[in-house]
Amino acid sequence: MSSFSVTTPTKRQKWIAGILVVLYALITITPLVWIVMTGFKSSADSIAYPPKVIFSPSLEGYVNLFTSQTRLTSEQLATTPAPATWYEKLVRSHEMVIVGPSRFGQRFLNSVIIGFGSTFLSVFLGTLAAYAFSRFRVPIKDDLLFFILSTRMMPPIAAAIPIFLMFRELGLSDTRLGMILLYTGVNLSLAVWLLKGFIDEIPFEYEEAALIDGYTRFQAFYKVVLPQAATGIASTAIFCLIFAWNEYAFAVLLTSGNAQTAPPFIPTIIGFGGLDWPAVAAGTTLFLLPIMIFTILLRKHLLRGITFGAVRK
C-alpha cells in the first residue's frame, strides 16, 4: 500500500523513484555521450550506417578542428617533405597537408573575451545598482525593476534590427567592444535582479555599525557588503557568463569575422566533402565542457539563477 505522504516515503517507494529517475537521467545524457563519442570517431565511422557504437577511436576530429588543410594532387604530394609529427601524419594519410591553424581557436577566444568582458561589466554595474535598489529609497523603484524585467521579453531578432543599424552608424559592427556592450545591456537585468536578492539577505546592521565607526557610505559598501555578497556575486557572474557564452542570435547577425564567437561558428565546420561531423562534435564537446563544469559547481544555486532570483530553494 503506497502513500503519497511526503514525510515518510517507504523503502520500496524510494527504490522505484530512484530507478525511474536514474532511467530518465541515462536517457537524457545519451545524446551528450553520443556527441562526445562522435568527436573521437574517424570521418568514415561518423557517417557509417547503421551508426557504430563500437569503433576504433581517432583524433581526426580534433586535428581537423584546429587546423585548416588543403588537398594536394599526387604530383604535389611527391614533392612535399615527409610529415614529422603525429598529427601531420594523420592528415597526410588522407592526401592532405596542413596549411595553418583553423578559425576555431580564434572563435573560442572571442567567446572567452566577450563572455568575461560582458560578465565583468554586468556584475560591476549590477552590484552597484542592486545595492542602491536594496538600501535606498530610489524613486519609482518598483517600476524601474519591472521595466528592467520587461526588457527580456523582446525576441532577440527583433531587438537586433535597430541594434544592427546603431552598430553600423557607430562603427561597432563585428567588434568585440560592441558585443561586450550589447551582452552587458542584455545581462544587466538578470544581474540586478539576482544581486538585489543576495544583498537583501545581508542584514543592514553591519553597515550601520561601520557608518557609526566613521566609514563613509562607499567604504561601508566596499568593506562590509561586498565580502558578504561574494558568493552571490560569484554565482551571478557565472550565470551572466553562461548567457554570453551560449548566445547565438545576436552573434550570428552582428558579427562576421573579427568578433565571431563559437556558437555561430561550430555548425559551419565543413570538412572535405560535407559537414565534418567529428570536427563539429569535437568543437561542440570543447565548447560545452566549461558549461558542464560550471553547472556542477553551481548546482546549489541553479534554481535561483534561472528564475531571476524569484525562487530560492
Place this chain on the structure above:
Amino acid sequence: MKLKNIIVSTAVALAGVSGSAAQAEDLTLCWASWDPANALVELSKDYEAKSGNTMHFEFVPWPNFADRMLNELNSGGKLCDLLIGDSQWIGGAAENGQYIKLNDFFAKEGISMGDFIPATVVGYAEWPKNTPNYWALPAFADVVGWTYRKDWFSRPDLKKAFKAKYGYDLGVPSSLAHLKDIAQFFQGRKIDGKTVYGAAIYTERGSEGITMGVTNALYNYGFEYQNPKKPYDMAGFVNSAGAVAGLKFYKELYKVGAPPGSSDWYMSEDIDAYKSGQVAMQMNFAFVWPGMNADPNVGGDRTGYFANPPGPTGQFAQLGGQGISVVANTAHKDAALAYIKWFAQPEIQKRWTAMGGASALRAVVEDPAFPGKKPYNKAFLKSMAIVKDFWAEPSYADLLLAMQDRVHKYVIAGQGTAKQALDGLLKDWTQTFEDEGKL
C-alpha cells in the same frame, strides 16, 4: 590573336612583378569554404611572394555564405578587401555601391573581358546584364552537372534488368525522363549487400539549394524568367504549362529516386551520399568533380560525368561560379586591385585550374589539350556551353527566397499543386518588382 595574347600577358606579368612593394599590406579575401578556396590559398602564395603583401582568408561554408557576406556588406563591415561573391549578388552590390567598378582598371591594365568565356562575363561581371559595365573579374567557372557510378552501370546483371524493364540500354541518360527512369531503377536496390538509392539532388531550404536544383528541370521544360522582348513581364513565362510540367518532374524525381531523409540536401550532403555509396547519381556543381575523381571509394574509373540532360524544350544547366570583386569599403584598394591584376594573368589562370580552381579564361578552356587532361573536362565544357542563370537583380534575395519557399513547399512538403506554386511565385515576384519600382 595568339601574338596579342603573348604581348598582353607579358605586359601584365611585367607590370605585376614591378608592382608596388613599397609597404607590405594585409589583404583579406572572403569566399566560400570549399576545396577551391584552399587551392586559392596555395596559389596566392605566388602573389604574396611577388608583391610582399600578406594574404588573409575568411571562408564561410555555402549554407551560411550569402547570409554572412551580404550582412557584412550591408553593415558596412571592413572585414573583406576582396570578395569572391556569388553571381547573383552583382546587381545589389553594384547599385548599392558595395563593389568598385572595374572598367577603368581593366582598361588601364589591359585586361580584356573578351578573353573570358562570354557566359561567365555576363554572369559574373556585368551589371546591368549585357552592358559593358564590369564589377568583377570572372574567377571561378561553375555549373550544375551530374556524376554517376560508371562501375554499377557496367554490371551485366544490372544492364540486363534495366533493359528488360525500360526497353533501352543503361547508360548516360539522354534526357531528363531517362534520368528519372535510371533513378527509379536504382531506388532501393541491393548492391553488394547494401541498399542504395537513385539520385542525390538539391532540396535545401535555408539558402538557395532547392532553387539551384529545380531550375535544371524547369529550364529544360520551357520555364522562362520573363518575356525576352519585355523585361519584367513574367505572366505566362514563369507559370507556363511547360514550367508546371518541369516542376512536376522534379517532384516526381524526388519521390521516386531520392534517398529517404534527403529533404534538406545541398552540396555537402550530396557529396556525402555519393561518396558513401548511397546513390547511383549525384547532382552537384562541377567543382566537386576533382574530389570525386580522387576519392578512394568512388573515384577513378568508378565515376563518370555528364552534363544536365535535355528536356522536351531544350538543354540548359544552372550557372554557378563567382567573380572576384573589390569591396568599396576596403582600406587597401591598390593592393586589392594588384591582386586582381596578378590573378588575371594567363599562367596564373592555368595554374589555378591545375590546382583545383576552374578558370574562366578562354585560353585555358579552349586549349585543345584541355578536354583530355581530366576525365570530367569534356562534361565541363559541354555544361559551360548550356548555362542559364537566376535573377541577378538588386532584389535577388527576395526573388530567391520566394522561390525557395514556394518550391520547397510543393516539392518536399507536398502542399498544393505545381500550378499553384508557380502562380504563387509569379505573384511574389510581381510584388517584389512593384516594390522596386520596376513594374
Place this chain on the structure above:
Amino acid sequence: MSCSPVERAAKATPTQLANRIRGLSDRGIAWLFVTPTIFLLLSINIFPLIWTIYLSFTNFRANRIGRAVKTIGLRNYERILSDADIWQTMQATAHFLIWTLFLQVLIGFTLAWLINRKFKGNDLWTTIIVLPMMLSPAVVGNFWKFLYQPQIGLFNYVVNFFTGIDPSSFSMIGDVPLAPWAIVIVDTWMWTPFVMLICLAGLRSIPDYLYEAAAVDRASNWRQFWTITVPMVLPFLMLAVLFRGIENFKMFDLVVQLTGGGPGSITELTSINLKREAFEKWHTGYASAYAVILFVTVFGLASIYVKALNKVKER
C-alpha cells in the same frame, strides 16, 4: 546568545546619530550607483525599441542606404495582419508552445515528485538531468540534427530498437507530420529540468505538518495530493510556465539550427520568419512592424498571466 562586536556597536549607537550619518551623501551615492545601469539599459533596450517603432511606419530597407525613406503610416501593419503566411507561423509557434509547455510540466512535475522521495544519490542524478538546459541552444540544435539523420543518426535506430520500425522509413526533420514533433522533443529534452527544479522547490516548501494533519483526519492519498500538494505547487508551476512560455515564444536558436524552419515552412516560428524578413530580404520597415506586434503580444500576454499568478499566490 552571542553578539559580534559590530552588532553590539550597532545596538549601542543612539538612533538620532545613526540617522544623521545614514543621511550623508545618500542621494549622491544612490544616483551614482544606479545611473550607469539605467543609461546602458536605456541605450540597449529602450532607445532601440523606440527606433523600431519609428521604423515600423516607414519603408526603410537597411541594404538600400541611398534610397529615400518614406513614411507610409500603418501599411506595414495592415500587410502583416492580412498575410496568410504570418498566420501560418503563428500556428506553428502556438503548436510548439502548447506542446512543449504541456510535456515539460507533465514530465518536470513527475520527476520533481520522484526526486522528492529522497532516494540515495539523488543529488548526482539530479545534476545530470539538469545538464541539458545549461547548454547553448544553437549548438544543441546542431547536434540533434545529426542525431535525427535517418541513415546515420542515433535517434531512428533507437526507435527501431524499441518498436521495430525501419530506421530509413521516416525522417524526424524531413517529414512534414514529424518535424513539429522533432522540435518539441528537443526543447523538452533541454528544458524539462527547468520545470523540474522549480517544482522541486515548490514541493520542498510544503510544510510536513499539513500532510500529518491530513493523515490524522484520515484523508486518502489522492485527496492529500489534490488539496495540499497541487495548490501549494501551483504558483511555482505557473512561474515556470511563465518563463518557458516567454522563452519559447521568442525561440530562435534551437529551431533554426535543427530544421531551419522547414520542411517548407512547417516549423518556421515567428522569430525565424522575422529573421528572414529583416536580415535576408532586408525589409527593415516591415520587419520592424512585425517586431512591434510580437513584443506587444508577449508583453500583453505576460501581463495578464502575471496578474493571474499574483491572484493564485494570494490564495
